[in-house]
Amino acid sequence: MTQSGRGGGPQLLRLMNCAAVLQAVRDTGSARLADVVRATGLSRPTVTAAVSTLIRDGWVEETEAPEDDSPRMGRPAKVVRFRADAAHVVGVDVGPHKVYCAVADLAGNVVVQERRDVAEPASHAGLLEHVESTVSLVLDRAGVERSAIAAVGVGTPGIVDERRGAIVQAPSVPGWAALELGRTLQRTIACPVYVENDVNLAVVAERANGSWDEADDMVLVQWGARVGAAVLLQGRLHRGANGAAGEIGFIDLEEQPQGTQADGLGPLEAVTGTAQILRRARELGDRTSHDAVAVLHAAAAGDPLALQVLDEVAAEFARGLAPFLTAIDPALVVIGGGITLAGDAILAAVRRHLEQRALVVPRLELSSLGDDAVALGAVRLALDHAERQLLDVYSPPGTRRDR
């Protein structure tokens, strides 16, 4: 970051003061003028001028201090409030079986969300259409203009080159690999689009919204039709040298390598995913369950047949998870995805099998976010970029951080 000394002068200073005031108000949500003066170290007239500019541009508003505030002499103090609704972001969770969109304001409050199930694994063109129509739908419902969208975050299966917004490898969605997803969506949605692996986004959301603050080294496993994992080390996402860290569903344990299956599933997913859960339940004589959801609910209710199925897939899962955990020895493993419908029964089964295989067994917990995790992580990804853009509006040329 370089700061140009030339061409600066009073205009440059005014921009920088606006950015400083905006940051101070943004950090607290709302603040008295005196608090902003203290936080920024600027003079009162300078802060007053900056606030006027920010009000004119729509980023902050001035309100009376709430009545329950400490009583004061004289006229009521003014409070400067960050307008979280000055712009919005969109988080998208796109997978072969669903599109899930959430619209949030600049404070991260989700105002509208919508999940659409996609019956058949669609082509990438079909999936893209679903994404675009679902984004349109949620924006309409939220009453948010496209021009007021600051950024879009997208979570997708596969190995993502997050600098290019491109999917490098994604065996689960035909035609999805090598797709310039970010660039393609950007053309229709007409605002910056940031793409990240879906489970990577889920672990970020899990850490931010979940109750695992103490676990700096944690693994999140998303376990449903597919099985993927993401790794957080020292509180930060570990992507790996090729962005491929955590692709647990493709762990290949047998003496003869199995490779990716005909249906696109990785070897471990094939023997632990929801398709296998339904298949095994039927093999064992379950005549009533129409889908894996029913089997998982039955397991949660203590049904012996369903619990046997759960035990079998947990055994295979632990067989793949144990060597994976050996590499990092995390403090916590959080299990999310459809499998969590089985509740504590799945934790107990995985723990039982891990104890037979691993030198040390980490704390195991169920996800606190469930189905929302990826979309919430995508909202957070979009917010990170939106915040930078927001401050960039008031940054002098040559100091912008995110272009």
Add this chain to the structure above:
Amino acid sequence: MTQSGRGGGPQLLRLMNCAAVLQAVRDTGSARLADVVRATGLSRPTVTAAVSTLIRDGWVEETEAPEDDSPRMGRPAKVVRFRADAAHVVGVDVGPHKVYCAVADLAGNVVVQERRDVAEPASHAGLLEHVESTVSLVLDRAGVERSAIAAVGVGTPGIVDERRGAIVQAPSVPGWAALELGRTLQRTIACPVYVENDVNLAVVAERANGSWDEADDMVLVQWGARVGAAVLLQGRLHRGANGAAGEIGFIDLEEQPQGTQADGLGPLEAVTGTAQILRRARELGDRTSHDAVAVLHAAAAGDPLALQVLDEVAAEFARGLAPFLTAIDPALVVIGGGITLAGDAILAAVRRHLEQRALVVPRLELSSLGDDAVALGAVRLALDHAERQLLDVYSPPGTRRDR
């Protein structure tokens, strides 16, 4: 760290100046007085006084500038040189089959090293005696008094609590677990002893002495009688929540968990270690090899039977390594230990099998340090602590970093 303001005065300042001068001379190896003045920002008389103290205490010496230096007018310039031989450190690599000791000066130059093979897996008392007698031997040979040892670093198999210097779990050495190794050795050797997992030390040495500077995310596998790994992420050792990261030898792949074998080997070590290599060679009709070393040499020379054995163990090794790598997606995997006697043949075999199992295959290389890696890492561990102690001599009370 607090700095006491009271009881300070001129004496306190003199100590701090000595520490600053020592640090400056230590960093460069040798320096002209003028260079030290520049580096420390102290006045010339202050530096001269500090140098006198450091000469008196034996940490530096004054010599004439080397003749090939740039010519100068007047009398030849004096050079202050750090006395790397003012104290020494000892690095120890202790395992069930060997004790390896190295004595190094404060610049890290190894002056004497000695390896002793231990025929039978010894009891912990027996192993401790081997360590103590080998330390005595190398000190005698180096002509170094025990009182001149600044620190001892020890690498050991097992999961180490490095703050206590205790071994938490070590299935490979009977009675070794729960041993307060650091404290026990400290009693006999009478200087600070620091203990760390052996493979963790090897990866630190590999990064410092090897030629992998570009690989911030790397895995070192030590593969001999035992198989262990250590993980370096962002250039730093990743120990895990329980210090258990990297215990690859205990990966348990079969549908029925195998657990630790009767001989103390973990499931993956049992089917890939040197004992298995010799056993398989004999089963396949090798009548001449007396040990695994001979089989590995034969493989390096292209012997078909030995290459078949190598291929079999590489297949099993890749089967365990692939899920391990899935967790971190490192840029580089370095293979060290006895297996490297097979040369590039082992790299080729592991690569071939990894390619059948892993979504991405990292760069694979042979260790550049071989058998010395753990002892060199132990020397480095001791040096880190010795350097802090060295500077602590001249630090005012209350500011010492390593007690």
